[in-house]
Structure formats: structure tokens, C-alpha cells
Amino acid sequence: MKYPSDVKYTKNDEWVRVEGENATVGISDYAQDQLSDIVYVDFSAAPGANVAQGATFAGVESVKAAADIYMPVDGEVIEVNSALAQKPEAINSDPYGEAWLAKVKLTNPAQLDSLMDAAAYEAYCKERSA
């Protein structure tokens, strides 16, 4: 299980990678592993939309379950990874890279402090796997 240290994590298993004023958002390796093979991705927020922390901006479906994906921090959507519609399996193979879900402009960067770092998130995942 990968827990890269250049991103921060939410309790709902999203990650956010800050790049200046913007950030990239996706779901964690733990999340894709729990969902198993992902077969469908759709986006409920389009570029230009302001999405509040904790609000749904995308949904993914696997053969086991459907899951809403929540925005880790307030942001204005710049771009969604629409290529995933044709290649949802990328979320399983490269959740932190190719299979990013959205790029946002941060509108309340202070919220980043409430998220977990890699060590805390790894401990949180291991606790749930026990």
C-alpha cells in the first residue's frame, strides 16, 4: 500500500497535492484497494464550479460498490480528468499519478491544516484493516 508523503489525506480517503495556489485531488491507494476494480467514473462538478470542503464532486463505481468522492478543501474546479471515463482502471493502477480526479484553485488554504499527513493516514488505514 502506498502512502506518498507529498500529499495530504482526508478521513474519506481522498488526497490533495498542493502546487502553489492550486491543488490536485484524487483518491488514495487504500481507497482503490477497498473498492477493487473500478469500472466507472463520473463528475458532478464542472470546471468553474465552486465546491465546498466535504461536498461531492465525483462518483466512482467498482464491481463491489459505488462511492461519492468528496472535495478535501474548498476550491474552484479548474479541470477534471475526463480521460478517466474511458480508462477507469487507471485509478487502480496509478491513483496518485495518472488517475488524478480534479485540479482546483484553493479558496481556503487554511483548511489544509486539518488534513492528515502520510504517517497519520497510514496509521488510520492500518487501524481500519485490523
Next chain:
Amino acid sequence: MPEPLIYDLGAPGRTGVNMPAPDVPLVDLPAGLVRENLPLPELSELEALRHLTRLSQLNHSILTGFYPLGSCTMKYNPIVNEETARLGGFAHAHPLQPAEMMQGSLAVMYHLQEWLKEIGGFAAVSLQPAAGAQGELAGVLMIRAYHASRGETQRNKVLIPDSAHGTNPATSAMSGYRVVEIPSDARGNLDLEALKAECDDTLAALMLTNPNTLGLFEEQVQEAIEAVHAAGGLVYGDGANMNALLGIARPGDLGVDVLHYNLHKTFTTPHGGGGPGSGPVGVAAHLADFLPGPIVGIEEEGSEEMGPVYGWHQPPKSIGRLKAFHGQFGMHVRAFTYILMQGAEGLRSVAEHAVLNGNYLRVKLQGAYKVPYDRVCMHEVVLEGRWADAPDIHALDIAKRLMDFGFHPPTNYFPLIVREALMIEPTETESKEVLDAFVDAMLKIAEEAHTNPELLQQAPHTTKYGRMDEVKAARQLVLCCEIPREQ
């Protein structure tokens, strides 16, 4: 050899029936409507029957084996139900017959309404909804109409436990409500404090399944219902698990304002493969005027010589019709028959044995499988299909391996709050011998998971078709049969 498609069977010109010579003048169709290349199958009756019978033999049914599909109550449907449903007076009734010509059918519906009122503790019942999800929709639309009638249109949210069936949030969203998820606590109950925090003047309703989908009785159900009512909200009861309560507890007495019954689960009408389902709704007095209709009432009281005269009536503030004609009437006859055959004592015995069987499996399996919420369960038990020392085995592998033992897999990966969930509902209609055979299979599978994991991962081995590629089926969905066309 795989079963061919029906289009690959038969031969041009072959037919199952000999049509008599027409005794009316033939008319040529307009040229634009005539098709030369309509590739319909051309089979004899015997060929068609053999094909359909072979397909049916690929299926697993309650008549071929144990079917412990959690939350679905796949109990045995008594054959007598089919006898009564086929009585000419019921089977050949036309829904547009005037009420005075179908008094027998109306009497069945009236008594079924009355019995469902008594069983659930409600003031009124409508048999209109065509299935459970439509019963839910009826319930939530009634709740919305009720709040609107009181001018409380600010009520815009519905609370739904995280263990709920997916239809609950879908129904709420479809009815224009915002869904707020309420977590479960460590004992598998609805988290009462989280619920109370959401009880304000925007609360429209709580949707509650009791016993919940963990197979557990909500221990604080009365506190939860009181909190919702104190905030002016209503409580929708999802009757999916009514089989655990029959004759023992009545949702209406607990304060549930509206509940749907699943006749196809609790009351032995056919289930699966199109059923069709049937989802009557029962309501407390303050919602009776909003019921979908028409419903059956007594127009004229009977006397010693004459039975009562039944007729249709529409509740005054009805949310309207949900279904053409009178709901799934054939299912009403079957459920009527079942309740009549059981009687009050029989219905209570159904719940007692359903709960006993659920707990029997829980106790027998709890050493080999983790029971995440380990307390006395109701009619079903939820296990985890995973072991730390067998990391490559998943609930799906266990489910598939069960097929090799002749059992239908339990519900898996639901409820979502249990990891690798296996949700097992034996129902009251199984014998101890069947339950013991199932336990033996489950224990053997738990052992194989550690000693021979490939056996599980490649299961099933004994069915005509092996493990399906569910990922490919979902990613490359093909719903159309390619029909060969003559060039």
C-alpha cells in the same frame, strides 16, 4: 457446450403453431410498413420449450437449493398460493370490470388491507405500490405532502443511516430531499447523538430499517423516533426486514408513521426474476388521507344474509395513483392466502423461527468467521469474509465457492459499513439439516481459504459456467444481442 442463443436454433419456416385459415378478408399492409428482414426465431414448440427449460436449469432457485441471500428473505413460496391465484374468478377478472361484478376480488384486497394494518399497527393501508422501492417513493411523497399541507415547506432533509439500503437515499433524492447520512455506533445501532444533532426544523423524515441491515434490532429505536417527532419530522420505516417482527413487534406501535411491506419477501409472493414485487404502504392516522389510491372500502355494511358491499375510494388528499388499475393484484391474492393459512400464531412462529435460524448460523460460524457486531441478531447475520492470515481471499471468493456446495451465495459487499461483508439470511423455511450442511460448507471454505486459496479464487468449479469476468462485463457493457440479418 454453451447454450446457443434462440436465434441460432430452429430453421426458416419452422413454426410452433398452425394458424387456421383466416375467416376475414385479408388486407395488404401499406408498403412502408412491410419488412422483409425481420429476423424472428423460427422454432417448434418443443425446441422453444427445451431451450427455455435448459436456461432455467442453469439457474439456482429456492426449489433447487438453499438461498440465503441476506435482506431478500428468499423463503419458500407455498404452492397453495399458486392454486388460489389461478382460481378463475381472480385470474380472469378484468381490472375495468365494475366493482359490483368483482366483489370477491375487492373482498380479498379489503381483508389484505385490514390484516396488514393489524400486522404493522397502522391506521390505513394502500395496496397500490408495485414493489418495495415504489412503496418507499409513496411513503416519502406522503411525508412531503403532509409537511406541505401544514405549511412546513422548509423541511428539506431526510436522515438515513449508513447501513441503509441504497433505495432509501435514492428515493429521498428523487422526492427532492437532501440526504444526510447518520453513522452507526460500535454496537451496530444508529448513532443517537449524531441523529439528535440533525433534528431541527428542516428535518422532513428519518428513514429507518428495523432490524437494520446488520440484522440487528435498533436498541434505541424509541429514543430515535421520539427525537425525530419532537423536531416535527416523520419516521419512514423500511419494511424489508419485517420477517423478523411478524406477530412480535408492530412498527406502528413504535411510532413509525409510514412503512412499506414487501409482499415478495415477508408474505411469500414470487421474488426475483421479475416477481413482480408488491410494496403496500401502511400509515398512521395523520397520513391516511394522503395514501395513494384507490383503496378498497366498505360501501354498505353487510347483514346476516348478505356480505358487505365493497367499493373503491380515493383518500381526500391522495398523492394519486402509482400504478395502473389496482396494484399487483395477483400478488395480493397470494399474500392473502399466505396470511390466511398462517393465522396470527403462524405469523409469529415465522418470525421466531427466522430469528432462531439466523442466530443458529451466527453461533455456529462465529469462531471461523469474524462477526463484526457480535450480539444476538435477528433474522440474518453479517460476517466478514476476510482473514489477516489469508490476505488474498475476499468475500467474493467465499461466495463463489459456496456454489460448489450447491448453495446460492449470500449477499456480499453489503452493508457497506462491514468490510468484505457476507450477509446471510436463512429464513424460517429451512430445516436444521440444511442449516447444518451450510455451516459445514462455510467451515470447510474457511479452512480452504488458508490451505488452498486457489480453490476459492477459481471457484465455482462444479457449475456449468465458471467464474464470470465481472470487471470486463461492467467495463465493456453489451446489452444488445446481435441479431443476424439477411443481406
